Amino acid sequence: MGNKAKTFLSYYKPYLGLFIADMVCAFIAAGINLIFPLIVRYITGDVLKSSSEIVVGLIIKITLLMLFLILVEFLCNYFITSYGHIMGARMEHDMRNDIFEHLQKLSFSYYDDQKVGHIMSRITNDLFDITELCHHGPEDLLISITKLVGSFIILMNIDLKLTIIVFSFIPLMFVYAYYYNMKMREAFLKNREKISLINAGLEDSLSGIRVVKSFTNEEIELKKFKENNVEFVKSKSHSYHYMAKYHSGINAFGSLIYVALIIGASFFIMKNQINTVDLITFLLYINTFLEPVRKLVNFGEQFQNGITGFERFYEILSVHPDIKDSKDAIEIRDVKGDISFENVSFQYHGTTDAVFSNINLKINAGDYIALVGPSGVGKTTLCSLIPRFYEVTSGTIRIDGTDIRDVKLKSLRQNIGIVQQDVYLFTGSVMENIRYGKPDATDEEIIEAAKKANAHDFIMELPNGYDTDIGQRGIKLSGGQKQRISIARVFLKNPPILIFDEATSALDNESEKVVQQSLEKLAKNRTTFVIAHRLSTIKNAKKILVLTENGIAEEGSHEELLAMNGLYAQLYNMQFK
Ligand SMILES: Nc1ncnc2c1ncn2[C@@H]1O[C@H](COP(=O)(O)OP(=O)(O)OP(=O)(O)O)[C@@H](O)[C@H]1O
Numbered sequence: 115m116g117n118k119a120k121t122f123l124s125y126y127k128p129y130l131g132l133f134i135a136d137m138v139c140a141f142i143a144a145g146i147n148l149i150f151p152l153i154v155r156y157i158t159g160d161v162l163k164s165s166s167e168i169v170v171g172l173i174i175k176i177t178l179l180m181l182f183l184i185l186v187e188f189l190c191n192y193f194i195t196s197y198g199h200i201m202g203a204r205m206e207h208d209m210r211n212d213i214f215e216h217l218q219k220l221s222f223s224y225y226d227d228q229k230v231g232h233i234m235s236r237i238t239n240d241l242f243d244i245t246e247l248c249h250h251g252p253e254d255l256l257i258s259i260t261k262l263v264g265s266f267i268i269l270m271n272i273d274l275k276l277t278i279i280v281f282s283f284i285p286l287m288f289v290y291a292y293y294y295n296m297k298m299r300e301a302f303l304k305n306r307e308k309i310s311l312i313n314a315g316l317e318d319s320l321s322g323i324r325v326v327k328s329f330t331n332e333e334i335e336l337k338k339f340k341e342n343n344v345e346f347v348k349s350k351s352h353s354y355h356y357m358a359k360y361h362s363g364i365n366a367f368g369s370l371i372y373v374a375l376i377i378g379a380s381f382f383i384m385k386n387q388i389n390t391v392d393l394i395t396f397l398l399y400i401n402t403f404l405e406p407v408r409k410l411v412n413f414g415e416q417f418q419n420g421i422t423g424f425e426r427f428y429e430i431l432s433v434h435p436d437i438k439d440s441k442d443a444i445e446i447r448d449v450k451g452d453i454s455f456e457n458v459s460f461q462y463h464g465t466t467d468a469v470f471s472n473i474n475l476k477i478n479a480g481d482y483i484a485l486v487g488p489s490g491v492g493k494t495t496l497c498s499l500i501p502r503f504y505e506v507t508s509g510t511i512r513i514d515g516t517d518i519r520d521v522k523l524k525s526l527r528q529n530i531g532i533v534q535q536d537v538y539l540f541t542g543s544v545m546e547n548i549r550y551g552k553p554d555a556t557d558e559e560i561i562e563a564a565k566k567a568n569a570h571d572f573i574m575e576l577p578n579g580y581d582t583d584i585g586q587r588g589i590k591l592s593g594g595q596k597q598r599i600s601i602a603r604v605f606l607k608n609p610p611i612l613i614f615d616e617a618t619s620a621l622d623n624e625s626e627k628v629v630q631q632s633l634e635k636l637a638k639n640r641t642t643f644v645i646a647h648r649l650s651t652i653k654n655a656k657k658i659l660v661l662t663e664n665g666i667a668e669e670g671s672h673e674e675l676l677a678m679n680g681l682y683a684q685l686y687n688m689q690f691k
Contacts, residue, residue, distance in 0.1 A: 118428050125205045125248065132201045133252075139190035140253045144260035146187045148268065151398035153180060159391035194253060202249035206241050213237055213430060221437045222503045223463050233430070240423035247420025254413050258406035265403040272395055273388050279378045280371055280396065284407060287367040291411040294360035299415060301353030308346040315342055368404050375400070436463075437505050438523065445525040450514050451479035451610040451641030453500065458509035460495060468507065469495045470665055477657075479514075479610070482637055484644045484652035486685065487661035493645045496661070497613045500643075501530045513611070531604035531640075533633065535616040537596040544573055544599065545580040551603035559606060567602035568632045569595070594625025601632045612642040619647055626651075649686050658682065 126133055153176060161172045217233070262284075269277040319326060319335045326335050379393040455475035461468040469492040477483055485493045499506055502518055511518050518526055539547050548560045555563075561580070564570040572595055576582040584591065591599070597617060604612070614633055618626045630651055637644075646652045653672045660668035660675070660682045668680050675682035 117432075118425070121428060121431070122424055125208055128208070129201045129204060132197055136194060136198045136201060136249070136253060137256055139193045140256050141260060143187050143190040143194065144257045144264070146183050146190075147261060147402055148264040149183065150180075151395055151402070152268065154398055155391060155395040158394055159389075198249045198253055202245040205248050206245040209241055209244065209427065210237070213241075213427065216431055216433075219435045219438070220433060221435050222498070223436055224433060226462075236426055236430075240426050243416075243419040243423035244427060247416050247423075251413065251416060251420065254409050254416075258409045258413070262403050262406045262410075265399045269396060269399055272392050273382065276375070276378050276382060276388065276392075276396060280375055280400075281403075283367060283371050283374065284403070287364070287407055288411070290363050290367065291360065291407060292414060294356055294363060295411050295415060298353060298356040298360050301349070301356050304349050305346070305353055308342070308349045312339070312342045312346055315339055364408060368400070371400060371404070372397075437502055440519060443520060443522040444516075446513065446516060446521050446529065449529045449610045452512075452514050453477045453611070453641060454512045454515075456510045456512070458499065458511060459507050460492075460499060460504065461507045462495075462504070470661070472509070473665055475659070475666070477641060479641055480639050482642045482644065482654070482656045484646060484655035484658045485661055486646065486649065486652065486658060486682065487667075491661050491663060493661055494615055497615060497643050497645065500611070500613065501527050501532070528607075529609050530611045530613065531607050531609040531636075532613045532615065533597070533600055533604060533617040533636075535619050537593075537600040539584050539591075539596060539599060541584070543578075543581050543583055544576065547584060547599055548602045548606060551606035552608075555606050560602075563602040563605040564599075566605045566632070566635055567598045568628050569598035569602050572598075592625065594621050594629050597621065597625075597629050598632055601629070601636055605636055610640050612637055612640050614642065614644045614646075616645055616647065618651060649689055660685075 157173070157176060161169055161176070164172065266277065266281060269280070315338060319339065326332060375393075375396055379388060379396065382388045383390065383393065453475070454477070455473050458473040458475075459468055459471040473496070485496065487493055495504070498504055499511060500513075500518070502523060505519075513521070513526070513529070540550065545557065545560055548563060549555050551563070552559070557580070561570060564573055564580075573580055573582075601617075614637075617633060618629050621629060626648075644652055644655065652658060656671070657669065658672060658675055659666050660680075662681065668675055668678060668682050670678065676686060
């Protein structure tokens, strides 16, 4: 058995008891369905021929038996519908947990190639299809086959010829139903594509409504919209034709079977080969075997959807995180913050050129190091190698002398704090967002961190202070305020190593000043890497590294670099003169 099949079946394992009970109930319910026409046959064929005293007694007994069977059928159906679905929901829950846990482990390089929305829609839609198959699939299959085979065997024992006449329509009906069901599905898929075109156009046009209006291009937008709208109606009409063929065809087959049965039965009755009781029995069984045909055709569709969904689910599960703990990885404690790069080269996966080669750097604990250089030269990349967001292609990075590949990822990243240009705040209160830096922090610690980050005063002015829900409508924090919350988070985390990646670049001068103050306070006594475009913010750096396509071109303090009159002096003069 392949790994994929094993993984699929493994989700049944915790619910094996429930699954077996579900199957047994499905089998019993289908069996009872098959028994009812036989009881009717017994009443009409045997009981009614007896003397009236016996009839009454028998009818009472049969009624009691039927009531008992109805009760059992009710209980079985109740079990299938409730616990069958509950089993499906639990399996879905397990799969969702597994995929989320796995997604948390995957590295940056995985997310570089994926759209989050795409992963999300895959997970939500696919999981539903998979679990529908997991619980309805085996159940429907068992019920349908039991009914189809059961009624065939029963009818065959009544009259073989008539059974063959009636059942000869079934393969034809299968082929017809399968073909039009497939066509109907294809047409529905096209409908979905068309409506997504409409939605995309709608979103584009409404999001860009200001541009549309400023160019007075409303008519062009309307024309584009109408075209898509017409296409959608055409596609829908097409799918309804198939839908109509599918449903009316199945109905017609049902009626045809009735006609064939009546004609065949009349002929055999005339010849005294069967009697009217046999005809009644056949009539009673028609629905019992017609319904499974429809169910089996649906099962084909469900099976395809479920398996495709599972393949995509499995595809994500089988992506291995490319950065993980080595076997003997250690925890690092009491980190001072010495960092060294030894012949470090790096190239992004799937690209042809290295971002940089053979970088050598030695940074002492507590140093404030600035990285400057032209856009796209690799400043962010260089810094993201320290927390191992990406793995060096060759060379070694050490923290306090230890190769970072020998350190547990969690331990490594706990010692590094990052403040970026884009601040991501989670749904929830200000308090919860700051607490993200140290999940077990007390409220007092959080307030202390916010004070250090110059965030306390503006937080107190929010409608509910620290309990203000950030996701709530109307609560719009400015870029500088968000940045200060993110700095408070890092204060709380209290790591010995810091990376500020364009942390103030998106801010206006006023907010920049406040945020800069908080950053400087944060950087005190910690090894800090600062990436900045505005050179005014890094003038005081202990060391400025000028990165170019050929590696580190210049290195020194602000004054030293100006005196060198090289690239740094050029960049500086461009900004200030
Ligand atoms: N995830 C990625 N996959 C592939 N290539 C990437 C990835 N991220 C960045 N690059 C490329 O690597 C190079 C360095 O990018 P990086 O963002 O490190 O530069 P930077 O100096 O920080 O630029 P900026 O100052 O504009 O932020 C660029 O050519 C960029 O296109």
